[in-house]
Amino acid sequence: MADARAPFTTRHQRLAQLVAGRPRFLLLTRSDLADPLVTQAWLRALTQQGEKVVAICLMDAQERRVLLNRLEEFTHALPSRLVRLVVTGLPNVGKSFLINQWLGRRRLATANRPGVTTAPTWVRVTPHIAVLDTPGVFEPSPRSAKSLYILAALGILPPERYEEEEVAAWLLHTLWQQERVRQLVRERWHVPATQQVEAVALPQLESLAVGRRLLRAGGRPDTARAARQLLTEFRQGLWGRVTLEMPPAPSSAD
Template sequence: MPIQWFPGHMHSTKKAIVERIPDIDVVIEMLDARLPGSSANPLLAELTQHKPGLKILNKQDLADPDATEAWLAHYQAMPGTRAIALDAGDTAPARRLIAACRELAPLRGGMVKPLRVLICGIPNVGKSTLINTLVGQRKTRTGDEPGITKLEQKIVLADDFYLFDTPGMLWPRIIVEESGYNLAASGGIGRNAYDEQEVALELLARVREPYADRLAARYKLDAAQLDARQTPVDALLLAIGRRRGGLKAGGQVDLQKAAEAVINDFRAGAWGRITLETPQQFEQWLAAAQQREAEREAERKAKRDRRSGKRRTAEDDADAS
């Protein structure tokens, strides 16, 4: 089932970005290094009018380092774009973003032409933690749930460097189904918008082959249990539930608790450093989703044309009588 989540305050965020962007020199988009493609907001390219961009792959300590390098190369190849990976709470790497922004806007700087930077990202991607690290004190609220920041904030990082922080914003409709599940697994979507068991099953299906050794070590599973040809993913969730003590009276597995354990273990990095998508995988998902959207639109248009044709026929019959 496709996952969707777009709370009302996100409409205000979109409006604030539109109003702010004419005065902005560089746009920072924070991404989750475990799912860079899925955590990139497709609305930003439209809203930011092709301003120079810095992609920050946050939570790199939780992501597969080889996959992170592939994603950095993917973004660095884009015109007018830089990309860095960091942990939002690590002070030294966080300072690198200031230098990267100055490289993207070399004609800005000094008191006469201060550098104005907008930072955006999906909910719960770590913007507030990063900003608090940059300024060395708690300027913004943080928490392990989406939607903490509700208003735009202006933060002075240097005499000639102004950072405008916006609330986390998704896009009105998630057309890439795989992205919806990845976002839910990472904590980028409110809990009331998805079913934990569905998300856990999709998450296990995504990681069981490339990271079988991590799951085996965490849950004491054997090769057969991790082999998709021998063990369906719902049976894998049952096995994990037994290992994690998620049993109800009579020895039955509590699937809800098992699902929550799977999701929480992924978020906490208990499986080790894992990335849910490569640039090539995401491009394939996006192309397939766009094709489905085009087919749906063609079908809707055909239905509208048929209805319009029926109305015209009825009107002609009425005129003839």
Template sequence: MQIHWYPGHMAKARRMLQENLKLIDVVAELLDARAPAATRNPDFEALFAGKARVVLLNKSDLADPDATRAWVEHFQAQGLTAGAVASTSNAGKKQAAALIERAAAPAVARMREKGVSKVVRVLVAGIPNVGKSTFINRTAGQARAQVGDKPGVTRGKQWVRITPHLELMDTPGLLWPKLEDERHARHLAYLGSIRDEVMDAEALAAALLAELLALRPAALTERYARVALGMDGAELLCAVCESRSFFLPGRAPDTERAARIVLDEFRAGRLGRITLETPEGEAHAEAE
């Protein structure tokens, strides 16, 4: 499944980031805890070189907790500040603020040595649909204050105060121009980080079902009664139709409707807490 999607607004957003990097002290990179490797933009390494970094595995409430712990340890072993958050709830809110403050500590210390009381500016970065704005709103809480435009910041960009010494800025989701890893590209599409309008929903849902059957068969057999081991993706999609009585006139399976349901239920966590990638699996895939 070849996926090519890099709309013009992403190139514009990338230029905006480059123009405003001088204002940034810390980069908080949000990943989707269900697919941390696929949702990590490889261009960020060069784009944010020299900046303090913190990696946050967002939507951890939808991911396998053991896999999330393994990913946090994986990033920490690389010398990165890392942790798990769930931006749709209060879970991890205080931890996220603490992790950001830890990453910002060297910048704060340098300014204090100069006698400057500085508000540390944190750029929240990530690909589309990892929950950046929700994360900012949840982290800031009810007392958040819109700080407003800063000198040199692209017009309309708002900073949000989360502590007396920390401000966060949301950014547009950024993919990279060429998605060369087809497996990662599929994972991005499963999660909704690539617009559904540019995808073949039935092919995508069939691929997801096949992958989930290999990864977590019980998640499918418990949710869709007619699903059975040994089915391929197309058969699984038809089994979903039978499980939910999705039929067209003449009892032809309504695979288009089933595909939308499968994708929606996976994204909402209704199939259970599932992680598509592990550090060990990614290392094995890279070695092949």
């Protein structure tokens, strides 16, 4: 499983090698929070690369039913009496949540933060299918500063591994060019459209803190509180449906 808002960065790159030769599905979760047009483009690009891929909002019962029916159809076509599925991916992408929904009860711990599952657990979801829930795993080190910012912004990286102000400033800087996001954030933070907001990230954070009257003693903008609120609201989808990375351009063979 990976996050539809950053399908490249939130995908475990070595997994394809590790499970080579076995059937696998890629689920892009939180599709309700991603830009739908960009998600379509990702699905096309990944399908072209030979992936079996589905974008899904795991909160949507109908979408979950369609997915589970597809998985059941697939496993019933296999010769073995008991099919074992491993659900794997980075932290907080919804692995345990999906398995609970499949079971119809809260068998596994879930929460909207990384690092909830701490040990692999087998769960029998139907007489024919056993599923292994696994703790979210990271690659040994993030590939770049950008990938670290993306993982932090999406709530996949544990909070002790990043500075909230730095990540919120990066997010603002990255998304400020998008008119739709700019308008939403200005409105929510009471920064009038007429007021100049610097394109440089930290002063931007300061303008927003002032807009919401988040001030420290002495009247200085409280950028730490502004950053925390911005990140929380981004993760709740209050900046609109936003995808943080674009798919590769279609190959000429298409």
